[in-house]
Amino acid sequence: MVTSESDEIKKLQKTISELQIELRFLQETVSVLMGAMMEENDSEEFFGNTETSNPAFRLNMGM
Helix, strand or coil, X not given: CHHHHHHHXXXXXXXXXXXXXXXXXXXXXXXXXXXXXXXXXXHHHCEEECCCCCEEECCCCCC
């Protein structure tokens, strides 16, 4: 019983490690895409002021 629990813990740790790698890859990809969007368009399309002059973030989905 202890051996199977130990094996299960090792499998879960491996899965967590793999997911952390995938998460870092996705974060880098999103960062690159956001940078490309900022270069393509005027930054006011993404970081605009609301009527109350508070900065607001809007993600432009191209729709």
